[in-house]
Amino acid sequence: MARLRVHAFTLTLDGFAAGTDQRADAPFGDGVDGLHEWMSASFRGEGTGADHAAFLAGSENIGATIIGRNMFGPIRGAWPDESWRGWWGETPPYGHDVFVLTHHPRPSLPMDGGTTFHFLEATPAEVLAQASEAAGGADVRLGGGAATVRAFLAEGLVDEMHLVIAPILAGAGERLFEGLDALPAGYRVEALVPGESGNVHARIVRR
Template sequence: MSRTRVHNFAISLDGFGTGEGQTRDLHFGHAGERLHEWMFATRWWHGDEPGGSGGVDDVFTRQFDPGIGAEIMGAGKFGHPGWHEDPEWTGAWGPNPPFHTPTFILTHHPRPSVEMEGGTTYHFLDASPAEALETARKAANGKDVRIGGGPTVVRDFVAAGLVDYMHVVVVPILLGRGVRLWDGLEGIEADYRVESTSSPSGVTHVTFTR
């Protein structure tokens, strides 16, 4: 049976997965790009361009794609507050998004599906985590389903017992405000094998495997 996975999900030391004040130009609010600078420095991120580092961070980022057949993300990852009022909005990830699979947006404002470059097709669902996962699994054709975020969506799927593997990256910054990942998840470590790996970049990779 396909697994449900979370990859490269970065949080601050105080547990925030996104900052406060998200806008069209500030996708992560006042956090800016600080949660993801470790990723931008990897060879995986640079792709065919020269540069980027190998090592621990690169090894973890490369697990993002293999075996994934569909993604589920929240409305806040797809766009800024109010994007549903703009019929031309096709997401914060450009014309060729990095998902390359059927991608299901959880929103109270469904709209027709949108086909993007590179194999990504956005579908819009007003559904519970279990219902969305059932739909995504059908589209994944036996492959795994990635829960892409934001923090509220990841938290909801973990709380519902639907996540088999989760990779969280603890970044050594304090945000102080935003949306926290861990609220309401007290004791989840009892359901997983938890391992942590420190990186020279300063981040800590924490994996939760059911």
């Protein structure tokens, strides 16, 4: 089985991975402005230091990606049609197979640039098995959102997790660390390393 890795998963200092009222024009909801500020220099092609290294690490040796349905789009419940094709336009940045966990499967969706979205109603272990095969010997990245990462953490399927703590407060929203009582039995914090944007990088690995 491929190694399953979480990268660049960012939390506010008060523990929220997303704010309130996630929607089409605010994919991470309200109250989390600046959450991904630490990546902005990398997006501009001017990244340096720990922030840029963490940004780059997220695409090293990755052959497939798993995401939750809300990370694919803002639509909840049954798809009204197949016109929603993801947040990223016609050329998503993945360039490989992306497995979207959903209770509402639909036909696979090949996009430009080598990305194909596959829609599965399956357990975390089942989707990891499929993604492992698609990755062809490389690792699998677990993208998010919080509920999806939690589901894989709860089953001990995540091999390593890179978190970022952003220097902001959200007050309310969606937590990553919720109902993960058994987490410390399987995982430990390897390091907390400062970034260049007032943020901190954390690496969580298996015990």
